Amino acid sequence: MFETAVHDGRLARGERTRTAVLDAAVSLATEAGLDGLSLAQLAQRLGVSKSGLFAHWRSKEELQLATIDRARDQWAERVVAPAMRAPRGVRRIYALHEARMGFYEKAVLPGGCFFANAEFEYSVRPGVVRDRLVELFREWMCLLERLVGDAVAAGELPSDTDLPQLAFEIEALGMVAVVQSRLLPPTPAYAYARRAVRDRLRMLCRDPSLLPEVDA
Numbered sequence: 001m002f003e004t005a006v007h008d009g010r011l012a013r014g015e016r017t018r019t020a021v022l023d024a025a026v027s028l029a030t031e032a033g034l035d036g037l038s039l040a041q042l043a044q045r046l047g048v049s050k051s052g053l054f055a056h057w058r059s060k061e062e063l064q065l066a067t068i069d070r071a072r073d074q075w076a077e078r079v080v081a082p083a084m085r086a087p088r089g090v091r092r093i094y095a096l097h098e099a100r101m102g103f104y105e106k107a108v109l110p111g112g113c114f115f116a117n118a119e120f121e122y123s124v125r126p127g128v129v130r131d132r133l134v135e136l137f138r139e140w141m142c143l144l145e146r147l148v149g150d151a152v153a154a155g156e157l158p159s160d161t162d163l164p165q166l167a168f169e170i171e172a173l174g175m176v177a178v179v180q181s182r183l184l185p186p187t188p189a190y191a192y193a194r195r196a197v198r199d200r201l202r203m204l205c206r207d208p209s210l211l212p213e214v215d216a
Contacts, residue, residue, distance in 0.1 A: 018056055021046065022070035025063065029071075030111025034064055034118045034129065064129050071114040072136055079103050080143070089156040090201050090210055093147045093170070097197045100174055101190045104181060115140075116178045141167055157204050166204075173197055 024046055029037050038060055057063040079099045086095035104113065111117060119137060122130040144167035151157040177193035180186075202208040 019070070021056070022067055023074075025067040026071045026074060026114055027109055027111075029067055030109045030114050030117055033121055034067065035121060035125075037064060037067060039063060061128065065132055068118070068129070068132050068136065071118075074108075075103075075115070078108065089151040089154040090205050093144075093151060094198060094201055094211055096144075096147065097170055097174065098194065101177065101194055104178065105186070105190055112182050113178045116175060141171065144170055151205075156206055156210065158206070161204065166200075169200060170197055 021042065025037060025042055028042060028045055032041065039057065042063070057066060080096065083092060083096035083099045086092040115133070115136070118133055122133055141164075145163045148157065148161065148163045148166050152159060152161050152163070173193045173196050177189045180189035198211055202211050202213075205211060
């Protein structure tokens with residue numbers, strides 16, 4: 001039993017270390033690019049030996065894929081999970097968009113949005129890294145469409161609402177906010193994106209009072 005406890009403790013510490021390293025990798029990738037990410041660069045950032053990182057990832061590609069998956073976990077924890085606590089329907093759609101804008105405003109990542117940067121970087125680069133990014137982007141768009149569908153099923157949006165179209169509009173406004181916030185003062189971009197999504201949903205919603213009249 002004692003040996004099992006020691007083994008489990010080591011596994012837990014190892015997992016915490018791995019997560020901390022990947023958090024640093026996600027952050028670094030928003031500055032140097034996912035292609036610029038390397039074990040040597042990451043070791044230098046963390047102040048550890050490169051050989052120690054080889055125990056977790058044997059190649060740059062393995063590190064890149066693990067970094068993408070960690071970025072997805074961060075997104076799920078900080079953006080998706082808080083939004084899912086909102087009531088099902090248009091309020092949950094808006095909560096998801098609001099959580100996304102809040103994540104950007106807090107500057108959790110120094111180079112902005114990990115996925116926006118990586119998707120632009122790998123848009124014309126075939127391979128397993130791009131394939132994984134495509135998979136996660138589709139997963140995100142499916143989530144948006146599902147939430148829109150839930151609002152239709154709840155009777156809050158019209159039955160003829162075009163689910164992919166509305167999901168596309170919400171994503172487009174989020175992406176514009178990402179781009180403009182890196183080139184111009186960020187506050188107006190986030191405010192415009194919030195207002196645009198809120199007003200679009202209020203225009204479609206059978207009960208506009210479900211959504212704030214002003215930005216929350």
